[in-house]
Amino acid sequence: MATFEGMEQVKSAISRYVDLTEAQWEQVLPLWKERSFDKKEVITASGDVERWFSIVKEGVQRIYFEFDGQEACIGFAYGGSWSGIFDSFVTQAPSRFVLQAVTPSVLLSIEHTDLQRLYGSVPQLERFGRLMLEEVFVGRAVREIEQLTMPAQERYDRLMDRSPHLLQLVPQKDIASYLGMSAETFSRLRAQK
Amino acid sequence: MATFEGMEQVKSAISRYVDLTEAQWEQVLPLWKERSFDKKEVITASGDVERWFSIVKEGVQRIYFEFDGQEACIGFAYGGSWSGIFDSFVTQAPSRFVLQAVTPSVLLSIEHTDLQRLYGSVPQLERFGRLMLEEVFVGRAVREIEQLTMPAQERYDRLMDRSPHLLQLVPQKDIASYLGMSAETFSRLRAQK
């Protein structure tokens, strides 16, 4: 079970979407667990079915895809945001992606089966489930649109606006990969500022 | 309500995922409606919330995104496959995409509210809902991975393997856009075969 601060963080994250009664919180909160990972530890491997939906308590994680020796970074998760392989979590099909801790990380997680059961006993949670899924969908769609319609330069600018701290937290090569450009191009873009 | 053939098609599409009793079919089938669209008619506009989940009875549709005068094609739907703006349908948030009939189209559709209600009264349908969502997710992820990791040539080959008939059905410029290349490049790739 999560620590006291952990439970508080889960409560405040969910509270942004729905109000629950004290009795309901007592059903919801005990199901969340605290999970810790070392730097570079793989949290969910390719081929695994994602069992957990998580809120990031500490650290940064990345989602990437492997193909003939290369890696393509698909997304990041950090303080306060959701973490996990959402498509695999939702569909309970094996993931083709890897979730890895970039920095030492602590996640507050709930199991798929527990969440499903909660949907039955605490109907308001459905709204939470829908809205967090919406955020994930929108995030993916925004990235897809940006990749399709913007040059490297502009994609860089936008990411720096949205997540200026990211640069301090993760290797530049991962950000470059996320933006769909080589590490060299990324470096050059930074230089001319 | 749908025609007799329409209901048969809905039944066989759902039957691939779950078995229902006759009594259950009688709850499910009457909620599906037949909707017809002219060539080039917009089915779901940008900004709309997607109300419908559909099975394609006839015709081809495309999903695209508009930005400063350009269009980026995100996907196609045709005979037997699902159609709709799935992320907007699932999240009930306004769509940033457009769904348009490329050829005259007939869709067999169920409303979001009706489907939600059915999940309550026919629990087996949840499985259907999950599996069709899985297909959509997987389709999106496959395309994302292909865009990221393959040169234009190979993306072209793969699409032609997967959907050889597509070329007869929709303008080449839309396929080119879907593959993330210019119409000219697409034309040249075809020529050298």
Add this chain to the structure above:
DNA sequence: AAACGCACTTGACCTGCATCAAGAACGCTC
């Protein structure tokens, strides 16, 4: 503190694909 590895920078080169442009071949409409 020496030594190794890894991330980052910078330069030179090269190429895949976009863009521009101009013609050919289809549909539609009247």
Add this chain to the structure above:
DNA sequence: GAGCGTTCTTGATGCAGGTCAAGTGCGTTT
């Protein structure tokens, strides 16, 4: 079936960004 718009082809040109290579700095290990 004449005319017009739209789609498709083909050629010429240009450039964004990938690749290769060599060097620099830093954090870790021993």
